[in-house]
Amino acid sequence: MVHPFDPVSDKEIQLTSQLIKDAAKGPEKPHFIQIDRLDPPKKDMLKYLEAEKSGKSLPRIPRVTYVYYYLGLQFYKALVNVTYGHIITNQKQPKGVQGPLIAEDIEEIEKLATSHPIVKAEIAKLKLPSYVKVVCDPWMNGTDGVEDRLLIQCYMYLANAHHSESNHYSLPLKFSPVFECLTKEFVRMDYLPSGVDEACINDTEPWTEFPFVEYHPDLNGETIKPLKPLIVQQPEGPSFEVDGQKIEWQGWEFRVVPNCREGFAIYDIHFKGRSVIYRLSLCEMTVPYGDPRAPFHRKQAFDLGDAGFGATGNSLALGCDCLGVIKYMDCRRVNTAGESVLIPNTVCLHEQDGGLLYKHTNYRTGVPVIARRREFVVQTIATVANYEYMVNIIFDQAGEIRIHVRATGILSTMPLDRDVTVPWGTNVGPRVLASYHQHMLSFRIDPAVDGYENTVVFDDVVRMKKDPKLNPYNVGFVTERTVVDKPGYVEQSPFTNRSYKIINENKINPISKKPVAYKIMMPARQMLLAGEESYNNKRAQFATQQLWVTKYQDNELYAAGEFTNQSQTDTGLGVWAKRRENVRNDDPVVWATLGFTHVPRVEDFPVMPVEAHEISLVPFGFFDKNPALDVPQSSQSFNKSQYFPESSSKDSCCKSSL
Template sequence: MAASTPHPFDPITPEEIQLATKILQAAFPGVSLRYKKIDVQEPIKKEVVPFIEAERLGQPLPTRPTRLLQVLFHRLDNGAFYKALLNAGTRSIISAKEMPKDIQASVDADEMIEIEQLCLNHPAVQAEVAKLQLPAGVTVCNDPWIYGTDDPKETRRLFQCYMYIVATDHPQNNHYSTPCKFSPVFDGLTRELVRIDYLPGGHDAQITETQPWKPVETIQYAHDLLQEPLRPDLKPYIVQQPQGASFDVQGNVVSWQKWRFRVGFNSREGLVIYNLTYGGRNVFYRLSVSEMTVPYGDPRAPYHRKQAFDVGDVGFGITANQLSLGCDCLGHIKYFDGYRSDSKGNPVHLPNVICLHEQDNGLQHKHTNYRSGAATVVRNRQLVVQMICTVANYEYIFAFIFDQAANIELEVRATGILSTVPFDNHEFGKTVPWGTNVGPGVMAPYHQHMFSFRMDPAIDGFQNTVYYEDSVAMPEDENNPYNVGYTTEQTVLRTSGTASTSVDRHRVFKIRNDSRINPITYKPIAYKLQTAPSQMLLASPRSYGAKRAGFATQPIWVTKYKDDELYAGGEFTNQSKESQGVEKWVQRNDPVENEDVVLWHTFGLTHNPRIEDFPVMPMERISVMLKPDGFFTKNPALDVPQSSQSFNKSTLHPEPVACCGPAKGKL
């Protein structure tokens, strides 16, 4: 394959971004365009499967699938929003469709900075800031937020700017410690100030106009600004692999311990795992975090609209961090870069947005023969593919973790800084039931982080069935004379729809291939999903928050595969009135037994902040597991070498030397 010819699953190249810009500018002569996203359109599955199957089997390759590019852009002469589909091979436009006025594009990286500066420089905002009577060396900053929805007739592209007071003597000063009580709203297209909202400071919606600021001490998190000394007793922890890593990387193809897959990256989902095989057998076609939403539980206006869709509104690829050696990932590291477009259609290089490394996670398996004392010990080496995203105040760490026993884990960690609001809590004992006081005049509202894990299975083939299995007590009858027996019950999901989790019934969801029977168990081969038991969306079904995030109302969704159904919350989430995602797709009642199916798992964190979560939050962790279930005829990690001191080279902690008394081991 020529180096200049991308694989169907390869991320977009800078040349393709430039090509897309050139094609569209020629199609709209004399019109200035603002580009929201330029990315590779997901390849047509029926075209790409024969191609990747030929690759897997070492057969001659069929015709290469069509390389498509998707572009979202605004015309700046009239503000119209377009979605275009381009053929990169023929350098032509397949379609360029103007979207309805009530559909808003996602935010581009340049736009956030521009709105922030627009807000700071607007005369009305500056007049409001003057009322604060800030002392020298103190100014304001703002976080532009996606506006949300509370009016079905609203079609303007709006931003709500939350204002904060910040000292100028250090760039790391924590402005989230000192929120202001006014919030400008701007039109993102016309750049007009729509209004200034005054924020409530108590239990109810009562507001007051801006008053002079009463200085409070900032609660800092940056090491340079901490008043207490750093811990002096932490010794270096050095991860060394003197012979290098056990993985092999060719372009975006990773091979490790019988696993083989392609690392994908796009501006919306960020990290994507493609064409995942184990020992040459198909396991999953595609894995990704397809959407997330963060609804806030503060019932007062304007906070009732505070709900981020961090994938659809902005994009994990847009917000992906440049990872640092020795900080974000430890050990022998391989980095993957990415590209996105800026608002002018120029390619932007994103170095080190994904890291690949191995880690030790304790024991894989062990047994000691108590008769002989002989022990078989194998350590659990894992391969980690990781991305970190900063979405304004929060950081999210996403890691796909593979092990030698053919298990797959999606681990999500949340850290960063709480999105705070002003609150008049100077009076002792004053609190609200929907938030936590985290400092003088500052409150952190309750909120949820809801993720959608999209799994496109290929369990030894592309025709699969999803079912769930419950563990239940046997009836007290002649088959269970001692009343201790239990068995399992299987429920097949035959049409597209939803299902609930059940801890009480130890419910697990399985994806099986009915055409492949395990010769030992006599059951179809399968992978099982160990869900992350989570509280679903708390907002009322009548709220816009719930209507916009239908995926977050049920933990399990099963749909029949369609090429354009990638995002659980629908394609366009910014200021959406209701979702056009999975809750719409399951209504087709498609047959999903022995079909090309997609399994979606909603899980998350209900975050009622602790004061210990401020000024920067310790990691909150949640994970989902995919495990083989009858896929093999025995433990697939039996061939992993025995663990030994000569291999691992551990060291002993020195024992203290006694200054007096009997020698060690003597009475």
């Protein structure tokens, strides 16, 4: 039986698109952009989950899909009841609202960008040798004011024509055609600045050879270093069980559900029989660039809202992306014709060793108590044009949930004139600029800490006042708690060790005598740099603060709002966090901005070693003691390690000789 949280199926996608096609009476055929399952209403789901837990008969919750499509240049959103097969609503969206980009359109534009006569004329001026080809990276337009057309900015590059994996990012060109995304009409040719200011624009001149900087092993000129295998074996199989989308592992129970916008969401997370989170996902990411020169000022991607992390998800391969015994899940998306497209293996699930979980050696007896941290990983990797993002949600045996993100892939590069450096970027190759930029990710945490009535608080650690009686030596420090009772954001305060917590005021821990809690651990970070009056800022309010709280409402899932492509303003947290509602001991939603400013290194090119960032959710007085005391002791009979072969150590016989 299908579960209300189960992902959209091929049949549901096809039924949805068929109903929309049938409803489109005019001459234009629907041009589909996205179809996926709508989250069921939470009120209904809580009853469902309650019944599921207690083994009662399950209420029927109709399956509903949403669909984004265009008729001509008009953008529509509809909701479809796919259980009963009818359209619920079908709405023209206001002028200026655009849907995300879709692979089929991008592919067409990409081809056009090298075949359109105006571009071909420009390319001809380069007088390229036959071993060099032109490649196009289509970019969302971003915004610098009202633009009703859905535009694509094509950044152009050169690459080795004789190898499909040549790195075009090492040879950026100085012209950039712009196309209309739906009609595929040529709009204009932009000429790119390649010097210290916007005025440094050159005419297109014959290309003079300079080196390619390649990353593919066939081309990079490197001799591969010898490395011996390190194999993860699970001879008795994995320690997790899978039942549809439901996972059980070491006391954890949850449902992992791929979707095309977020990559995946995890629902109904319980540990040791107690609820922790109702829904957890990466819900948006924006990548604004700090290069002020037109047209680069419009480089601001919303990787989820403008593209989709499932839709751009990698098909993960056994033995490449993770080690051990791997369970895969697939994603489905719609194509522009309304057909379901399978993207296999976009989510992988597996165990890994996480080093030691705890150890104590009794120095009196020399006896250690020692447990290793086994971890359960839910991973997706998305390729958004040049960049790769790895999102790992990692569970451990002590009740911790770690959100672990790695950025890798290739820097989006721009041309530079010889010997030029600019203060907003790094020269990462000969005449190749990688501008400073930021990666601002929003993780949406819909908590259920021991129930659904939760409260968000933050604690500061502060010095006690000097007091001749109570603090005569001036060493004391205490915590001070502030309750968040209205929606909004919490300011960062690293120097008071500010920590955010989700508590349940109705459940008092018998040991600590304080409300049970989960703590959100994230280091203080620079938030969005773009000025308050800039579009980059107005469109991404979520990225201006690290932690936001709103009151739960159905369908408020994405931090920057539902439609981000060419948006002028944030229709997410920028709106919802302003509502004057109570969120204390109610149903708050927490939005955590994991942001990092990326000042590119030369070493980040031609492919970037991962930069990793984390948010941790840890039980804080949720249990009455360490919940991992039931983990087996770490032992050689279980782990089967080996001594280093000492004979290969050249002077092992004369160690410590004087």
